[in-house]
Amino acid sequence: MIATEPASEPSTDQPLSERQSHARRFWAAAPLAVGAAYLVWRTGWTLNPDAPWLALPLLLAEAHAYLVYALTFLMTWDVKRITTPALRREHQVDLFVATYDEPAWILAPTVAGAVAVRYPHRTYVLDDGRRPWVRELAHRLGAEYITRADRRGAKAGNINHALQQTTGDFIGILDANFVPTPDFIDDMLDHFEDPQVALVQGPQEFYNADSFQHRGSRRADWRDQSLFYRVLQPGKNR
Numbered sequence: 674m675i676a677t678e679p680a681s682e683p684s685t686d687q688p689l690s691e692r693q694s695h696a697r698r699f700w701a702a703a704p705l706a707v708g709a710a711y712l713v714w715r716t717g718w719t720l721n722p723d724a725p726w727l728a729l730p731l732l733l734a735e736a737h738a739y740l741v742y743a744l745t746f747l748m749t750w751d752v753k754r755i756t757t758p759a760l761r762r763e764h765q766v767d768l769f770v771a772t773y774d775e776p777a778w779i780l781a782p783t784v785a786g787a788v789a790v791r792y793p794h795r796t797y798v799l800d801d802g803r804r805p806w807v808r809e810l811a812h813r814l815g816a817e818y819i820t821r822a823d824r825r826g827a828k829a830g831n832i833n834h835a836l837q838q839t840t841g842d843f844i845g846i847l848d849a850n851f852v853p854t855p856d857f858i859d860d861m862l863d864h865f866e867d868p869q870v871a872l873v874q875g876p877q878e879f880y881n882a883d884s885f886q887h888r889g890s891r892r893a894d895w896r897d898q899s900l901f902y903r904v905l906q907p908g909k910n911r
Contacts, residue, residue, distance in 0.1 A: 701746055708739045749908040757863040766794040766858050767841030770816070771828050772849040773801045781810060782852050787845075788815045792858035797839060801831045851877065876902035 715735065721728040768787045772780055780798075787796040796816040800807045803820050811818040821834045832846060843862065847853060854860075857875070864873045877898050 698750065701749075705743060705746060708742065712736060712739060745905075749904055751911050752904055752907040754907055755910055757866060759863055759866070762792075764842040764862070765840065766792060766843045766845060766862070767839050768794055768796045768845040768847060768853070768858075769799055769832060769835055770796065770847045770849060771799045771801070771831055772807065773824075773828075773831075775849040777806065777810065779850050780807065781814070783847060783849055784811060784814050784816050786852035786854075787847055789855055790853055790857050791855045792862070794845075794858060795839070795841070797835060799831045799835045801828075851879075876906075878902075 712735065715732055720732060768790065770780070770784055770787055784796065784798055790796075798807060798811040798816050798818050800811075800818065800820045801824050808818045808820075819835050819838055821831070824830065826833065836844070843865065845853075845858060845861065861873050861875060864870050880897050
């Protein structure tokens with residue numbers, strides 16, 4: 674099964690050269706040495722024995738911050754993306770767009786994007802709101818429509834009900850407010866060449882125009898989750 678909230682914009686990230694990687698590791702390691710020296714100095718020369726109720730918690734807080742940085746440094750030592758062998762392309766893929774009460778201006782781009790994915794597939798709109806306009810929208814955009822008599826199990830129940838009505842070898846699950854890129858299935862499917870892989874989640878690429886990192890910038894950078902998906906998650910692969 675492919676379970677994901679896919680990218681809305683292709684990534685423009687370029688892999689680092691070996692020289693760049695070594696330079697980044699050096700500058701990231703420097704604070705470890707400085708922090709270790711600082712903690713030794715704090716423990717041996719500045720700890721106040723007359724106020725242990727304040728001195729010890731402060732020292733522990735600083736040690737905790739150092740440990741968090743050290744673990745993050747270890748985890749992100751190598752953030753190279755894994756390469757996956759190409760999977761044979763005879764598999765049937767179904768894309769599910771699960772929805773309940775989203776308005777048309779949110780749902781329509783997602784359904785249109787799912788239908789436009791290049792890999793041969795079927796797109797199903799799973800409408801737990803039982804809305805006639807959603808049925809009409811799905812058919813107009815080239816998707817199929819599935820609903821049910823009750824809402825038992827919420828979103829999970831909605832998906833389980835659709836699994837009984839469809840026959841795909843692989844299932845792509847899209848939230849109603851995330852638009853897939855045209856190569857979404859191709860990007861996800863190759864990971865299943867590994868027989869131990871049962872579920873793949875793609876990155877969420879989005880931005881908030883009023884966020885701190887976009888202030889003063891007129892162009893939209895799809896970066897609100899880039900640290901998690903482009904640095905921390907690849908680091909965890911190792």
